Amino acid sequence: MLIGETGKPRRTFTPTLIWLGGIAALLFAIAAIFIVESGWVSALLLAGGAAMLFGTVRLERHEKRQRRFVANFATYSLRLDFTSPIAGQPRTLIVPFDSVKAVSLLAQGILTVDVEHDGSVFREALVAFIKEEELEDAQRVERVLRGAFGLGEIPADSPIYELNEESSFEPVVTKAQAASRS
Numbered sequence: 001m002l003i004g005e006t007g008k009p010r011r012t013f014t015p016t017l018i019w020l021g022g023i024a025a026l027l028f029a030i031a032a033i034f035i036v037e038s039g040w041v042s043a044l045l046l047a048g049g050a051a052m053l054f055g056t057v058r059l060e061r062h063e064k065r066q067r068r069f070v071a072n073f074a075t076y077s078l079r080l081d082f083t084s085p086i087a088g089q090p091r092t093l094i095v096p097f098d099s100v101k102a103v104s105l106l107a108q109g110i111l112t113v114d115v116e117h118d119g120s121v122f123r124e125a126l127v128a129f130i131k132e133e134e135l136e137d138a139q140r141v142e143r144v145l146r147g148a149f150g151l152g153e154i155p156a157d158s159p160i161y162e163l164n165e166e167s168s169f170e171p172v173v174t175k176a177q178a179a180s181r182s
Contacts, residue, residue, distance in 0.1 A: 001074075002148075004111075004141065006067040006128045015059040022052030069113075069126045071148060078113070078149075080124055093117065093124075100149040105142045109135070113145070 029045035036042070068081040076097045083090055095115050102114040109130035114123050126145075130138045146152035 002071040002141070002144065004069050004071075004127050006125070015056045018052050018059065019056040022049045022056060025049030025052060067125055067128060071145060073148060078115070080113075080115070080126075082124055097149045100151070103142055103145045103149060103151060105130075105135075105138055109138075111138055111142060 025045050026049035029042045029049060032042040032045055033039075067083075070079040072079070078095050078097060078100060080093045080095070081090065082093075093115070095117060099116045100113055101116055101121055103112070103126075104114075105111050109128070109132075110125050111127040111130065112123050113126050114121055127138065127141075143152070
């Protein structure tokens, strides 16, 4: 198995500061209703406060986001653990190696995989926030994964060559393979 994980980004005080600014803007909006005759000031403060609170929720979700993957060479399956972008809920997806269409290391330090699932292809980050000193290792992982998924030549240092033992796991079987066995 090859296990990869994105470390959590460093937590900052930015969401807390924006949250405090949003609450302050909402309190000023309430005060402006009683003090200022114009409704524009209250409306602008309400809109600004709401935008700040929405921004805080987005930033907090981004800071809590974590990604993991497990490439199981014995079962020929890739497990993706990620967070849904809108709701921020944890998700797990297990796909056979045959469903992987591309693996790439982006210049921004993100290792991505394109996976076909339920008739559509989507891109998910396997590892993000790769530091400059870790890029050489990330390139090796990219080559190993390309070879494992059948997208390129299998490197000589791939862990797939170390599979000398019998596995207790059954390989992932697609619906077409299951139908042909019946």
